[in-house]
Amino acid sequence: MWEQCRSGLRTLSDVRAACDDLGVTVPVLECTALTRRFGERVAVDSVSLTVHAGETYGLLGPNGAGKTTTIRLVCGLLRRDEGTITVAGIPVDENALDAKARIGFVPQDVALYPDLTCRENLEFIGRLYKLRGRKLGRRIDEVLAIIDLADRRNDRVDSFSGGMKRRLNIGAGLLHHPALLVLDEPTVGVDPQSRHAILESVQSLGREGMAILYTTHYMEEAERVCDRVGIIDRGRLIAEGTRRELVSRIEEHDRIELTASGDLVRFERAAREIDGVDGVSVQGAEVHLLARDARRVLPTVLEVAEHSGARVRSVEVVEPDLEAVFLHLTGTALRE
Amino acid sequence: MRAAVVIATKDLRQRLRDRSALTIGLIAPLAVAALMSFAFRNADTFHMNVGVVVQDRGELASAFRAGLSGPELRDLVSVHVVADPRTAAKQVRDRTLDAAFVVPVDFTRRTLAGLPAEIQVLSSTNARIAGQVASAIASSFAAQVNADRLSVATAMAAGSPSARLDALESAATQLRIPEQAVNHPTGAKQLKTISYYAPAMAIFFALFSVGFAGRSFFAERREGTLDRMAAAPLRPSTILIGKVLSVFVYSLASMLTVVGISGLFFGADWGGPTGVVALCVAMSLAIVALSALVIVFARTEQQVQALGSIIVFTLAVLGGNFITVSAEPALMRHVALLTPNGWALRGFLDLATGARSAGNLVQPVVSMLIFAVIVGGIAIVRSRRVLSP
Numbered sequence: 173m174w175e176q177c178r179s180g181l182r183t184l185s186d187v188r189a190a191c192d193d194l195g196v197t198v199p200v201l202e203c204t205a206l207t208r209r210f211g212e213r214v215a216v217d218s219v220s221l222t223v224h225a226g227e228t229y230g231l232l233g234p235n236g237a238g239k240t241t242t243i244r245l246v247c248g249l250l251r252r253d254e255g256t257i258t259v260a261g262i263p264v265d266e267n268a269l270d271a272k273a274r275i276g277f278v279p280q281d282v283a284l285y286p287d288l289t290c291r292e293n294l295e296f297i298g299r300l301y302k303l304r305g306r307k308l309g310r311r312i313d314e315v316l317a318i319i320d321l322a323d324r325r326n327d328r329v330d331s332f333s334g335g336m337k338r339r340l341n342i343g344a345g346l347l348h349h350p351a352l353l354v355l356d357e358p359t360v361g362v363d364p365q366s367r368h369a370i371l372e373s374v375q376s377l378g379r380e381g382m383a384i385l386y387t388t389h390y391m392e393e394a395e396r397v398c399d400r401v402g403i404i405d406r407g408r409l410i411a412e413g414t415r416r417e418l419v420s421r422i423e424e425h426d427r428i429e430l431t432a433s434g435d436l437v438r439f440e441r442a443a444r445e446i447d448g449v450d451g452v453s454v455q456g457a458e459v460h461l462l463a464r465d466a467r468r469v470l471p472t473v474l475e476v477a478e479h480s481g482a483r484v485r486s487v488e489v490v491e492p493d494l495e496a497v498f499l500h501l502t503g504t505a506l507r508e
Numbered sequence: 509m510r511a512a513v514v515i516a517t518k519d520l521r522q523r524l525r526d527r528s529a530l531t532i533g534l535i536a537p538l539a540v541a542a543l544m545s546f547a548f549r550n551a552d553t554f555h556m557n558v559g560v561v562v563q564d565r566g567e568l569a570s571a572f573r574a575g576l577s578g579p580e581l582r583d584l585v586s587v588h589v590v591a592d593p594r595t596a597a598k599q600v601r602d603r604t605l606d607a608a609f610v611v612p613v614d615f616t617r618r619t620l621a622g623l624p625a626e627i628q629v630l631s632s633t634n635a636r637i638a639g640q641v642a643s644a645i646a647s648s649f650a651a652q653v654n655a656d657r658l659s660v661a662t663a664m665a666a667g668s669p670s671a672r673l674d675a676l677e678s679a680a681t682q683l684r685i686p687e688q689a690v691n692h693p694t695g696a697k698q699l700k701t702i703s704y705y706a707p708a709m710a711i712f713f714a715l716f717s718v719g720f721a722g723r724s725f726f727a728e729r730r731e732g733t734l735d736r737m738a739a740a741p742l743r744p745s746t747i748l749i750g751k752v753l754s755v756f757v758y759s760l761a762s763m764l765t766v767v768g769i770s771g772l773f774f775g776a777d778w779g780g781p782t783g784v785v786a787l788c789v790a791m792s793l794a795i796v797a798l799s800a801l802v803i804v805f806a807r808t809e810q811q812v813q814a815l816g817s818i819i820v821f822t823l824a825v826l827g828g829n830f831i832t833v834s835a836e837p838a839l840m841r842h843v844a845l846l847t848p849n850g851w852a853l854r855g856f857l858d859l860a861t862g863a864r865s866a867g868n869l870v871q872p873v874v875s876m877l878i879f880a881v882i883v884g885g886i887a888i889v890r891s892r893r894v895l896s897p
Contacts (some may be wrong), residue, residue, distance in 0.1 A: 223707045249738055281731075287526075288518070292521070296518045301741065
């Protein structure tokens with residue numbers, strides 16, 4: 173069978189069938205050592221990841237970590253300096269157009285034509301992906317049902333609310349039944365209700381078997397919708413796994429969240445010296461500490477705060493989560 | 509190619525919903541052409557009011573007065589008899605008259621006696637052409653008189669008896685100078701003002717679509733829709749072709765609509781439809797090439813705006829869309845032929861006057877196509893650097 177795979181199999185369905193026989197699943201997206209430089213700065217540094225059918229893979233990292241650049245490399249919007257990308261078994265270098273046809277791209281900003289109607293926008297984008305006639309019409313109806321905009325199909329997009337535009341933005345990426353859906357921070361600037369609806373849709377698409385690459389800097393989103401998470405910081409993928417696998421790295425740790433005022437810089441410096449504190453991050457009035465056995469360390473933390481000139485207004489001890497993992501790995505908080 | 513048509517169709521749909529595009533593409537060229545035709549309506553047939561002060565009672569003065577009202581000048585001048593030179597000068601200054609002639613006392617006697625005599629021409633600096641025409645009329649009369657005198661003198665010198673002097677003089681006045689300048693226009697029809705300004709404005713406003721494509725391109729980049737197109741299975745060149753294809757359709761539709769409406773409602777002569785369509789298509793292709801050039805050289809929407817305006821107004825001035833090329837210096841007439849709109853305008857005017865048939869439009873059409881190929885070629889070479897990821 174392996175010989176057959178190497179010698180005679182050419183089409184995607186051939187490869188899939190052969191792999192099914194072997195019990196091997198072909199990743200829908202496979203990136204190996206992706207690298208992109210902008211001058212001296214390395215925006216994406218040797219990132220490797222795979223996403224399988226039915227899997228939602230989250231790229232979690234703060235702003236400027238390299239999430240969007242990675243996505244633009246995957247979607248062919250940026251030329252990579254090094255590395256390989258395979259989409260649904262198709263090497264992008266050999267057949268970029270076929271590979272692109274299997275990707276649904278949902279950009280971070282709403283990328284729609286405000287002077288066209290909802291339906292006209294979908295028709296245009298569908299036609300770019302070679303959908304025509306009844307097939308296109310049927311697919312538009314299906315997508316409008318998914319994003320719950322069927323009753324607004326003939327309204328101009330400039331009359332939509334921000335949340336509706338976001339949903340349509342996602343719908344435009346789904347039209348051609350992509351094997352891989354790439355979503356770049358789809359909930360930024362969205363009201364809670366629309367955000368919930370978007371996350372529901374993403375989970376539903378994952379359950380239906382679509383491979384999803386999802387970038388976010390919201391830890392809660394990554395925890396809710398992603399089967400696996402890759403933590404990216406300064407262009408490098410520093411950890412990868414399921415939520416359970418990642419959190420298990422810091423099982424002994426809790427996260428202490430303080431709200432404080434006063435000399436927080438001095439407090440941050442002093443807190444790093446406390447035995448049992450493995451990471452400290454200050455964002456505005458919020459101080460995050462990664463601590464072993466938080467309940468034991470907490471009195472010392474409060475004492476150090478007082479001595480440093482910081483006035484603590486509230487304290488919360490949080491169970492280990494991805495935020496704590498990020499703090500553990502990078503020494504900074506996700507939203508810095 | 510299909511994807512390019514999809515992109516062009518979308519762009520055209522957006523443009524149709526944009527009232528400013530309709531205004532520039534259709535309403536403005538017709539309105540400006542109609543206004544300019546109205547403003548210059550008298551330029552089709554030059555006519556002037558002249559005054560004549562006849563202080564001499566002799567036969568030459570009478571002949572001059574009669575000549576002014578004769579059939580040769582009837583379409584050119586309207587003659588008004590004025591009492592004295594001072595009144596005539598005042599009326600010229602007041603622009604009641606465009607020019608005036610003063611035939612002084614003893615003009616006939618002095619002329620026949622071989623003494624210096626002159627017809628004064630009163631003209632205004634505000635009506636220079638009228639002054640030049642009036643001087644030409646007076647000079648022509650003087651030339652005729654001199655010719656008569658010369659012929660009589662020649663006859664006498666050849667031995668004709670003095671008794672026949674009166675008869676000779678009478679015969680001489682019946683003669684005309686044999687060499688006359690006769691105007692033979694190369695076109696079968698005279699060019700009407702609207703037939704000049706309708707194509708001039710149709711081309712000028714079609715040139716504005718050079719900026720439309722660029723602005724649309726950069727707006728798509730700003731809004732992220734260009735990324736969405738680039739993420740689709742399309743070659744980068746397909747996006748550029750789609751963008752400029754919409755420019756082709758828009759500019760062609762704009763020019764042909766102006767042709768139709770100005771011909772039907774404003775009386776513009778356009779000549780045969782085949783030639784008009786050929787010129788419109790060639791001009792639209794040149795505009796397409798310019799649009800592509802702007803897209804690949806500009807880096808921002810502001811640069812598109814600036815570059816587009818520079819191109820439009822430079823070409824319009826050089827190509828003769830504002831001032832008829834025939835009124836410009838020789839150098840500018842040659843420079844006009846470096847512009848596609850200069851060639852298009854020349855083709856349209858030749859068609860309108862019948863100087864050139866549709867079959868003879870090869871030169872202007874090929875010239876515009878060469879322009880389109882050169883400019884489009886530069887844009888294509890540059891597009892690989894600009895549009896590739």
